[in-house]
Amino acid sequence: MLSPATVAVLADVGVSTGSMLRTAGLPEDLFLDRQVALTAEQFYRCWLAVEEISGDPALGVSLAEQAHAETFQPIVFAALCSPDLRRAAERLAAYKRLLGPLQLIVETEGDGLRVTVRWPSAPVPPPGFLGYELLVPVALARLGTRSRVSPLRVTLPDPPQGAAATAYRNYLGTPVVAGPEPTVAFTALDARRPFLTADTEMWQVFGPELRRRLADLEQRESTAGRVRAALLELLPAGQCGAAAVARRLAISVRTLQRRLAAEQTTFQEVLERTRHALARHYLARSGITVTEIALLLGYDEPSSFYRAFHQWSGTTPQQARGLLA
Structure with a gap:
């Protein structure tokens, strides 16, 4: 699911929605709808189109650097209302299915926090998109705490190379290394660092609506799919x-x-x-x-x-x- 904020996000990296949709082979009037629903394959074509048009070898980093609360989906904005990164990651994981087929697995690693990205086996997501998904918790932590939180470790099956690797290392403060799954890990201190954006009243507004949407989605999903x-x-x-x-x-x-x-x-x-x-x-x-x-x-x-x-x-x-x- 893409929200109207996608147009602003693309503008931040110098890409028009029309050029993206033409390159991806999709109708140019797609964003006339309030919410845009794409198949996974269509969405991945859009991502690759933005990479091609922008010529940016580290598109995920550019998007993370441009992250603003007003361009987030309601799920991410609701996560910013959390008291800390651990709770924010748990909320993202709980409602991620409202945005698409990717899953976030949030686990304790010692006293710290580990977030793993998983996805259906086909179609395979572009490596750059998986890299961006690992940057989202980092951007969220920095927005919430207003401090430069750097993860302990970041792994990808296909780590970025060359200029992209340098851009990721500069943004994260640590290199991206090869690993079986896309994973980002944080220290216990960063996982518990208070969010200055914490807002219980706003979460009470977002929470019931997100739970309703998730219940509607689960009713439509097949048992085999679940x-x-x-x-x-x-x-x-x-x-x-x-x-x-x-x-x-x-x-x-x-x-x-x-x-x-x-x-x-x-x-x-x-x-x-x-x-x-x-x-x-x-x-x-x-x-x-x-x-x-x-x-x-x-x-x-x-x-x-x-x-x-x-x-x-x-x-x-x-x-x-x-x-x-």
Whole structure:
């Protein structure tokens, strides 16, 4: 979902909406609507179009540097009402689905905070967009605290190179390094640093409306889609059972099975489809070993992953990696 503020955001980086939409192959009157709904593939085309038109190798950094409260979606503005970065990240994660298919996983790392970005296996987001998603919590922390918060660590499967790498390092205060998932980590001090923008009364205005929108979205989503989204979070932690997914969706296992049956599928079928799609996604990234992929998919032993992958595709993970490279 794109708001009318997108026009102002593009103007900040010197790109007109008309040129972006023409380059992306989309109707030029698209922003006549109050809220613009795009497929993931259309949105990624828009991102690549802005990169092409601007000629900016570090577009995400430029957008983060231009971040203003008035150009944020209501979800991000509501996060600024939080008491600190930890609570702001949790609010972003809770309502991120209202903006698109990306998910934010907020976890404790020691006494600090770690935010991981996850997305459906296809279409694959542009690397620059994933980089920008990691900059959002940093920009949010700096706006909220009015201090130059720098993360402890930032990882991307495809880190920026050359001039883009320098721009990211200058903005973040730390280099972006290679890692299996897009992740940004903060110290405990920065996670707890008070937001000067904290506003309980404003959150009481935003909160009920965001919860209503999320409830409407969940009613429209299929159960299979919700199961898949839950598995994307649970599989790397080794949780792949129906009971764990049912707990995440706040329903009983029996209700979960009944709803999936009504959609003419089963939990095992959704699990296998999700694992297969994720396996192909990870295999396309040479920096992740087959053993690591097996763990990310919730398998206790690499041999179990080998057998399952052969059943899905009729080939081995190494052979598939050669074709996907």
